[in-house]
Amino acid sequence: MDHETAWAGPATRRAWRRTALFRCAALSGSLLAFPVWLFAVVMTPAWLLVLWLPVLCAGLWYALLAVVAVASLAGMRRVLRVYPWQVGIAEVRSKKNGGTQFVVPNPEWPEKAVRLGYGGLIGTGRHFWVRTVRSGQVTAAWFAGDPRYLGVVATSGPRHLVRVAQREATDSRMSPRNRGVSPEARARARAAGARVGGD
Incomplete structure (x- = not known):
């Protein structure tokens, strides 16, 4: 790699864009899962709520991980603009x-x-x-x-x-x-x- 910084290389910028696209899609998917969960809760018998609550907890955890992943994109780009590979x-x-x-x-x-x-x-x-x-x-x-x-x-x-x-x-x-x-x-x-x- 003969670039002064990693970000100067077109391959790095493409890789960062792919990463950003994937992480944003994962966040969107996890957020869209909540209306689906709510619909399932409303449309099923009340006794099934004991099964839907663990699904909600898991969904919240994965949504939090997705938010952290998206939030790290700017920091990743900042590092790549300073250091070479x-x-x-x-x-x-x-x-x-x-x-x-x-x-x-x-x-x-x-x-x-x-x-x-x-x-x-x-x-x-x-x-x-x-x-x-x-x-x-x-x-x-x-x-x-x-x-x-x-x-x-x-x-x-x-x-x-x-x-x-x-x-x-x-x-x-x-x-x-x-x-x-x-x-x-x-x-x-x-x-x-x-x-x-x-x-």
Whole structure:
């Protein structure tokens, strides 16, 4: 990949648009399921409500996951506009909790690895990055970002984009990481949308 940033590559922009289209369609589908659920509740005997309530709870959970997925699209694009792709740099492993772990070399100390997680929540078990890593189909990935803060992971192409982040880079309740990171790396991570702490 000879582009200064991942977003500069037409293939990346196409992959992001495909991801956005899929996630928006999933959100629309989960929202449209509620009127169907309500119609089913009204049209069936009252005693069946005990069966329809778990369906409602599952539908609400999947709708929440879809909202989070759509909300992450802007952050994903922001990362891709700052960092270039590093091809095959991320080692991909399955975690005991059912999620996926991406192991990426530290940009300033390549001999040290940084781990980023994805999945592990109820309802994420069928996601591409959980399913294919568990089956052993994917063992390496492209990475754009700084693994000490956040990044975007993809399969070759790029395809199957997903944003990953260290919790302290996105959670305002935690102290942001700023030790052992150069000012240039912090400035870049801040431009990509991470919380980096003071200079």
